[in-house]
Amino acid sequence: MSYPDVREIALDVFRQNFVTLAGDAFKVAQQRAERITEEFLEALRRAHPQHLSIAADPAFQRSLFKAQEEYACSGDEEIAKVLVGLLVDRAKESARSLRQLALAEALVTVPKITSRHISTLSLIFLLRHLKVSGFTSFEAAIFELREKIQSVLEALEDSASDEEDLRYLQYAGCIQMGRSTMLSVAFWDEVPCLISQGVTRDCILDEWMPAFVPHPHHPDRFAVPITDIADLPSHLNRVGIDGAHQEAIASLATSNTLSENDLFDFLSEGSKTSRRLFNLFDGELMSAASLTAVGLAIGHVKLAMIDASLPGLEEWLRS
Structure with missing residues (x-):
């Protein structure tokens, strides 16, 4: 299937399903739908051109229309970027699986939450599910761990932490509440060797x-x-x-790991934003929050926009 054919199918999805609006509203909605469709197809062609034919799949067309419809009505640029990222991830999933279901549900859920909520999901993802790889040396990994976390946290500065926000994310099916977990414990689960102070x-x-x-x-x-x-x-x-x-x-x-305060000091050195977000993460509700499969998909896609080296979602959702 050629790219023009795929493009025409993708645009027809919107034309044949969107309700008619009055006056100039319909024209604006159509322009927005064309824009997000073009951005998605171009992103998919760059990253995974072998999956362009997914546009002919009925289940994918339903997901595509949800994204088109949302951006056509809201015009929210930040939400559009997340929707495009989710569509690209969804396009890779031809078989019915947990990832496919989570991504399809994420495309329905994103329009119901704010960009601050998305940043919150990415913050929880970063600090609970961090994976470190590809470093040339152990010493480099320790310093790059801090640099990576700080650079990402700067981009997540707008994360929401109010009880109302977290309860809403729970209601939206993005997080679930369990036992509180300190940041040092979360890091011990993922990168214990990097936060060890060594042994004599x-x-x-x-x-x-x-x-x-x-x-x-x-x-x-x-x-x-x-x-x-x-x-x-x-x-x-x-x-x-x-x-x-x-x-x-x-x-x-994995012994003799950094204490909570020492870990905060090391990771936030020179960054007030990092220190504030670490304190936010250690709050009573935030430290008890974990991501559902849907929250994982949403949190991952924004992190991938910030950090191009982030592994694909399949690293965390394996089925």
């Missing part, structure tokens, strides 16, 4: 030493130079240490 030499058996390097911030201590504890088996294999020692070394690699 007397804690390490001689045969384990090849797995350790001097800690970048504490010369008298040692750390295992990995960003994800899941990488430990391959690391031990590289340095010639038997896997039977994995559990004990993992325990050392």
Whole structure:
């Protein structure tokens, strides 16, 4: 199917389904619908041209029309960017799956929330589901972790934290409330090795030493130079240490982690915005909030707009 054919199908979806409005309103709505359609198709052609034929799929046309209809009526540019990102993600999902369902529901949900709510979902995503990879060294990972978080947080400065906002996000099906989780605990779940302050030499058996390097911030201590504890088996294999020692070394690699205040100080160094948002995240309600599949899809798409290196949604929603 050629690009002009796909474009015509996508525009026909709007023309044949949108209600007629009076006066100039219909003309404005049609121009907006054409604009968001063009932006979506161009984004899809750049990122995943093999999926352009999805425009002929009935289920996808329904999702596309929801996005067209919303932007045609609201004209909200920030919401439009998120809708385009969700459409591109949805276009990759031809099989019925949790991701496809979550993305379809996200396209219906986004028009019901504000850009501040979307930033809030991205904030929760960042601080609860952070993944760090692709760094050239352990030391680089520690510093780039801070730089990445600070740059992203600057873009999420408008995050909402009022009880009314969080309760509304819960009502909208984007978050669910559970037990409060401190930021340091959330980070321990995702990047425990990076927030460890290392261990002293007397804690390490001689045969384990090849797995350790001097800690970048504490010369008298040692750390295992990995960003994800899941990488430990391959690391031990590289340095010639038997896997039977994995559990004990993992325990050392993830011990002596930064306290809540020390973690705040390190990650927010030189950034008032980061400090404010960390404090916001540790609030009673925010620290108890976790993302549903729909909230995950929405939070991810805005983060991907800020950080192009962010892995695809399939990294978190695997089915």
